[in-house]
Amino acid sequence: MAGSEPRLEREARPIRAEARFVAGLGLFAIAYYLAFRFGMSFSHAAASPFWFPDPVLLAALLATPRRRWWMLLAIALPIRLFSEVAAGLPSWFLLATFAIDAAKCVAGALLLRRFVADPMRIATVRELALFAYYIVFLIPAVSALLGAAARAALGHPFGPAWEQWFLGNAMTHLVVTPAIFYGVFRRPGDRLRLSQRWLEASALAVGLILSSWIAFEGKLGTLGLADPRLFAPIPFLLWAAVRFGMTGTAGGVAVMTFFCIRSALLGFGPFTGETPENTARILQQFLAVRVPALYLVAIVVLQMRRAEDALRQSEYNFRALADTTPVMMWMSDPAGRLVFVNQSWLEFTGGTRDGEVGKPWVERLHPDDCAAIRARHQTGSEEHLTFSVECRLRGADGAYRWFLLTMVPRLTPAGDFLGFIGSSIDLSAQKDAAREMERSRTELAHVSRVATLGELTASLAHELKQPLSAILLNAEAAKMMLDSGPADLSEIREILEDIRTDDRRASEVLGRMRRLMEKHDLERVPIAVNDTVEEILRLLAMEAAERKAAILFEPSDDAAWVSGDRVHLQQVVMNLVLNGLDAMAAVPEDRRRLAVRTGFRAAGEVEISVTDSGRGIADEQLPHLFEPFWTTKKTGLGMGLSISRSIVEAHDGKIWAESGAGGAGATFHVVLPALEREGA
Amino acid sequence: MSEPRPIVHVVDDDASLRRAVARLLTVGGYEVRAHASVADFLAANPDGEPGCVVADLRMPGQSGLDLQAALVRSGSPMRVVFLSAQADGPTTVRALRDGAEDFLSKPVSKDDLFAAVERALAHGAAERARRAAR
Numbered sequence: 098m099a100g101s102e103p104r105l106e107r108e109a110r111p112i113r114a115e116a117r118f119v120a121g122l123g124l125f126a127i128a129y130y131l132a133f134r135f136g137m138s139f140s141h142a143a144a145s146p147f148w149f150p151d152p153v154l155l156a157a158l159l160a161t162p163r164r165r166w167w168m169l170l171a172i173a174l175p176i177r178l179f180s181e182v183a184a185g186l187p188s189w190f191l192l193a194t195f196a197i198d199a200a201k202c203v204a205g206a207l208l209l210r211r212f213v214a215d216p217m218r219i220a221t222v223r224e225l226a227l228f229a230y231y232i233v234f235l236i237p238a239v240s241a242l243l244g245a246a247a248r249a250a251l252g253h254p255f256g257p258a259w260e261q262w263f264l265g266n267a268m269t270h271l272v273v274t275p276a277i278f279y280g281v282f283r284r285p286g287d288r289l290r291l292s293q294r295w296l297e298a299s300a301l302a303v304g305l306i307l308s309s310w311i312a313f314e315g316k317l318g319t320l321g322l323a324d325p326r327l328f329a330p331i332p333f334l335l336w337a338a339v340r341f342g343m344t345g346t347a348g349g350v351a352v353m354t355f356f357c358i359r360s361a362l363l364g365f366g367p368f369t370g371e372t373p374e375n376t377a378r379i380l381q382q383f384l385a386v387r388v389p390a391l392y393l394v395a396i397v398v399l400q401m402r403r404a405e406d407a408l409r410q411s412e413y414n415f416r417a418l419a420d421t422t423p424v425m426m427w428m429s430d431p432a433g434r435l436v437f438v439n440q441s442w443l444e445f446t447g448g449t450r451d452g453e454v455g456k457p458w459v460e461r462l463h464p465d466d467c468a469a470i471r472a473r474h475q476t477g478s479e480e481h482l483t484f485s486v487e488c489r490l491r492g493a494d495g496a497y498r499w500f501l502l503t504m505v506p507r508l509t510p511a512g513d514f515l516g517f518i519g520s521s522i523d524l525s526a527q528k529d530a531a532r533e534m535e536r537s538r539t540e541l542a543h544v545s546r547v548a549t550l551g552e553l554t555a556s557l558a559h560e561l562k563q564p565l566s567a568i569l570l571n572a573e574a575a576k577m578m579l580d581s582g583p584a585d586l587s588e589i590r591e592i593l594e595d596i597r598t599d600d601r602r603a604s605e606v607l608g609r610m611r612r613l614m615e616k617h618d619l620e621r622v623p624i625a626v627n628d629t630v631e632e633i634l635r636l637l638a639m640e641a642a643e644r645k646a647a648i649l650f651e652p653s654d655d656a657a658w659v660s661g662d663r664v665h666l667q668q669v670v671m672n673l674v675l676n677g678l679d680a681m682a683a684v685p686e687d688r689r690r691l692a693v694r695t696g697f698r699a700a701g702e703v704e705i706s707v708t709d710s711g712r713g714i715a716d717e718q719l720p721h722l723f724e725p726f727w728t729t730k731k732t733g734l735g736m737g738l739s740i741s742r743s744i745v746e747a748h749d750g751k752i753w754a755e756s757g758a759g760g761a762g763a764t765f766h767v768v769l770p771a772l773e774r775e776g777a
Numbered sequence: 778m779s780e781p782r783p784i785v786h787v788v789d790d791d792a793s794l795r796r797a798v799a800r801l802l803t804v805g806g807y808e809v810r811a812h813a814s815v816a817d818f819l820a821a822n823p824d825g826e827p828g829c830v831v832a833d834l835r836m837p838g839q840s841g842l843d844l845q846a847a848l849v850r851s852g853s854p855m856r857v858v859f860l861s862a863q864a865d866g867p868t869t870v871r872a873l874r875d876g877a878e879d880f881l882s883k884p885v886s887k888d889d890l891f892a893a894v895e896r897a898l899a900h901g902a903a904e905r906a907r908r909a910a911r
Contacts, residue, residue, distance in 0.1 A: 559835065559862035563791050566860070566883040570797035573887035577804045592800065599793050642837045 118165075125157045126172050134182045146377030147358065148265045150177075151202060152274040155232075158206035159216045160282060166206075170199055193247045201240045201266070205232050217278040219343060220403075225396050229389065232274065237266035261374065268381045271388050276351035279344040297340065305333040305349050309356040331387070338395035346395040350388050357383065423523075425500070428507060430516040431478065433457045447493025458519065463489035463497045474504070474517075481506040481514055487524065499524040535619070538743050543616045545740045546668050549675065550613055556640035560606050564599035571596050609636050612664055613671075619747055621660045623772055626695050626703055627652040633667035634693060637674050644678050646689035653696040657703040658772040665744045666705075669752075672737040673707040673765045680711030680763060703771045708764040713756040722754050745769070783898050784828035787811045788818045788844060789860070790836040798831060798860075798890075805891055815839035819847055827905060829878065829897035831890075834861040834868065842868070845875055854904035856897040860885060 132149035150173070157169050177195040178188065208231045209216035213224045245259035308329035330353050337345035361380050419426050419439035428437040438446075438453045446453065446461065462470060466488035473484050483505045489497035500521035507515040550557070575592045578584040609632065634650055641648045659666075674691060681689040690710045698704040714722065725739040738752075745752040750769035757763065785807045789795035792813070799811045808828075812818040816839060818830070830848070834841040845857045856878035861868075869880050878897035881889055 555862075562862040562883040563794050566885060567791075567794040567797040569884040570794075570801045570887070570890075574797070574801040574804045577801070577887075581804075595793060595796065599797075602793070643835065647837075 121157075121160070122168060122172060125153070125169060126176070128153045129157075129173050130176050130180060133176055133180065137182045145265050146261070146268065146381060147273065148269045149273060151198060151266060151269055152277050154198065154202040155205050155209075155270075155274060156217065156277045156281065158202055159209060166203065173199070187251075190247055190251060194244060197240050197243045197247070201236050205236055208232070208236075215284075217282050218284065219275075219392075219396060221400055222393070222396055225392055229271075233267050233270045237263050237270065241266065257374070261377070264378070264381050268384060272350055272354045272384055275343065275347035275392070279347040280351070294340075298345075301333060301336055301341070301345070301349075302352075305330060305337070305352050308333050309353050313353075313356040313360040327383075334387075334391050335394060338391050339398050342399050343392065343395045346391050350384075350391060354384060425519075425521045425523075427458055427519045428516060429458050429519065431514055433459055433474065433516070436516065445490070445492050445498075461490045463491070465489075470502075477504055477506060477517065478514060481508060481512075490521065499528050535747075538740075538747065539616070539618050541736070542619075542665060542668060542740050542744060545736050546613055546664075546671075549668075549671060549737070550610065552675075553637075553640050556643050557606070557610060557636070559643075560636070560639045561603060564603040564606075567599045568596050568603075571599070606636070609633075613667065615664075617662075617664055619662045619665050619744070621662060621748070623658050624661050624663050624666070626657040626659055626666075626705065626769075629663050629666055630670055630693060630695055630705060633670050634674070637671060640675070641678060641691065644682070644689070645686040646678050646681055646691055648674065649690060649692045651692060651694040653694075653703075655697070657695060657697060659703050659748070659769045660772050661748050661769065662744075666748070669741040669744050669767060670705065670707070672741045673767075676737065676765070677707055677709035677711070677763075680709045682711075684711060697771065698768055701771050703769050705767045705769075706764055708757075708762055710762045713761060714754060714763045716756070719754060719756065723752070741767075781826060782808050783902070784808045784810055784826055785894055785898075786818055786821075786828060786830045786832075786855075788813075788815060788830060788832040788836075788841070790814060790833065794833070794860075801887060801890065802831070802894065805887075805894075807894065815841075815844045815847070818844065827898075827902060829855055829894060829901050830857045831894065832857055832859060834859045834872070842872060842875075845872065845877060849875060854901050854908065856901050856904075858890075858893045858897050 129150060132153045136145045136147060136149040154169065154173060158166055161169060174195060177198075178191050206216070209228070212227045212231070214220065219225050219228055241259045241263035244262040245253075245255050248258040248262070249255040312327050312329045330349075334346065334349045334353065337349040341348075357380055361376050416439075419437075420441075422439070423441055425441040425445055426437075426439040427435055427442055430436050435454050435456055435458050438448075438450060442448075443450060443453065459467065459471065459474070466486075470486055470488055473486060476482060477484050483503070485501060485503045487499060487501050490500050491497050501524050502519060502521045504517045504519050507518055509515060571592045575584075575589055578589065578592075613636075631650060631652065634648055638648060670693070674693065677691045678689075681691070688710055692706075692708040694704075694706045694708070696704055723738045723742040725736060742752050745767055748769050750767060752765065752767045755764045755766070785802050787795055787799045787802065787809060789798065789811075790813060795811050795813065799809045802809045810821070812821065814836065815832075818832075830844065832841040832844050839847075841857070841859050841861075848855055848857065856876065857872075858879045858881060859872055859877055860881050860883055862883050872880060878900060879893040881893060
């Protein structure tokens with residue numbers, strides 16, 4: 098019958114749900130009849146001090162979807178009009194009072210649904226206040242005006258009728274309505290909590306019944322309202338409020354009320370007034386001063402417990418979250434001492450939670466990283482700044498691993514600094530991958546370099562054979578001179594000098610080749626761009642001559658320095674020059690000109706450019722030039738430019754190609770960050 | 778009328794090698810003239826004199842083969858001895874077909890050089906004599 102039942106679920110089990118609803122209507126009919134009968138049993142002469150039909154109808158309305166409310170009213174109306182309880186009262190009066198009751202309950206149900214999250218479970222002090230204001234006070238007060246008017250028509254005075262009607266309604270909602278809400282309409286959580294503590298619940302029930310018996314059942318006509326025995330149930334009611342919440346309190350109040358009413362009806366106990374109206378008022382006053390306070394205690398305790406639960410849940414969630422993440426997390430106090438570490442931290446450091454807490458987290462840092470991080474930690478603490486930094490932390494095995502630390506300041510709501518929340522992502526895999534990539538790049542660059550040099554064998558052999566031939570011929574000449582008698586020593590000296598020069602020349606060629614052939618990690622040191630380029634151009638000069646092309650080197654006027662690797666940058670220039678020579682193979686020999694320039698581009702940028710006089714590069718090819726295995730040549734792997742780009746990028750530089758207008762040659766640009774050199 | 782002394786022209790762009798070749802031939806008793814390029818050699822216009830040429834095959838600008846072609850065109854009886862770092866088949870065949878005296882690989886030995894120069898001079902002289910007889 099729950100109004101909030103989802104549509105899908107209802108359609109999935111329509112028969113069962115309908116059967117339950119019909120059974121609910123039957124139970125409502127019985128309950129309403131009994132409530133009406135018991136409510137009317139006090140007196141026909143006055144408004145009832147406890148008007149039981151209202152709580153029953155209100156609870157039924159709350160438990161029923163609004164579109165079916167008419168069914169409840171249709172059941173209640175004949176009970177009010179035709180049952181024997183109503184005998185003797187005029188029909189218009191019965192109809193009018195039913196209309197008033199129906200209006201109260203519908204208004205009450207609408208208000209509760211509007212203002213209380215779960216209308217039958219008052220969860221906060223605010224909801225209790227709203228319940229008290231609307232249900233206990235406002236609706237009874239207003240409806241009593243109409244009820245009193247109806248009773249006045251029967252001949253009763255209006256003033257007392259209003260008061261009786263109002264108090265009767267108000268008392269019922271105060272005492273009975275919560276008991277029905279909590280006692281009849283169960284929630285899954287209620288059952289669980291009670292079943293776990295049935296022994297305590299039983300003890301409480303026994304105590305409550307006994308104490309109520311003592312307070313209200315004694316045949317002591319003279320027992321005054323100040324008699325201490327009347328307070329006997331109070332400890333048990335407080336017990337119920339503190340330990341069993343609203344369910345226990347509502348139940349306890351119902352028990353106590355039952356004994357109160359019983360003693361009042363039987364005419365003993367403290368509530369014996371001279372008239373039934375007087376008795377009722379005494380009873381109502383007695384309950385009115387006790388019950389709201391008990392509800393308040395129950396709700397406050399409930400709210401505190403819920404807040405504690407929420408806090409515990411939040412704490413649990415936080416811990417579960419922190420412990421399940423592979424990221425190391427910790428919290429530190431303003432002095433940098435750990436106040437919390439997560440599971441990943443414990444696994445990495447091999448410590449225990451208790452052992453780690455209290456230690457300064459910076460103890461884990463690599464000594465080389467300490468100073469920089471302490472400084473940032475200091476600034477972060479003072480200015481409440483978040484910062485990220487790459488650093489090494491010492492693990493359980495004593496080895497350091499790379500992490501990316503992010504430190505977020507912890508602040509109170511008022512903005513006071515409490516320390517940092519630190520988290521760290523393991524960068525080892527990234528660092529390893531980067532190292533592996535670097536190694537592969539070096540390897541590939543080397544293979545490519547050797548392959549390129551292999552293509553240059555002919556020109557390199559020529560380069561080497563020149564000085565070797567000269568040496569041999571010079572030696573022969575010297576020998577002949579010596580053989581043919583006394584030689585001119587100055588001429589011999591000249592020959593030896595030439596031999597020495599040629600030997601040095603041969604060594605230089607070999608040295609240049611060897612440096613290019615060697616496998617060699619890219620290491621960045623300050624290098625002079627002009628020297629570097631010129632040296633490789635010298636090695637390539639013979640190749641260019643072979644191909645009937647002229648290389649024109651235009652070095653920058655000012656010395657340009659970069660932080661780089663000489664061999665790798667020479668490889669880039671070599672690739673670009675050989676590409677340029679290839680590009681010019683199809684143009685007439687006298688127009689094969691390759692210009693290599695060095696210079697400053699923008700501030701802080703050094704440029705090396707290679708311009709050929711070939712046919713240029715088609716626009717659609719430009720974007721693909723630097724892709725691996727992309728080639729237009731019949732020979733070669735197509736790796737030259739791809740490797741060149743990876744080398745340039747490892748130098749934090751850029752490489753790109755431009756094709757001259759009208760297919761007039763192509764220019765390759767390499768731009769590298771310039772190095773500021775003292776005195777340069 | 779006695780023939781003037783034959784001249785061995787050494788044409789090589791590589792100054793060091795040019796000097797070494799020239800020096801050895803001089804010590805060997807030849808009259809030697811060195812030229813840094815084919816253009817220099819042709820500008821010296823040695824057509825009328827007896828002699829021969831020792832030229833590097835590969836030079837920037839005009840190559841050894843260009844030099845030989847120029848001699849053939851002008852009808853010079855001078856023979857050419859080529860020096861080469863790496864003798865590749867087609868180039869050698871072409872040079873020899875066009876009347877090259879010899880094709881020597883660097884580094885070249887003294888004896889090979891002298892023998893080739895001797896033959897070139899002899900062939901050149903014979904050619905001159907043949908032309909004179911006509």
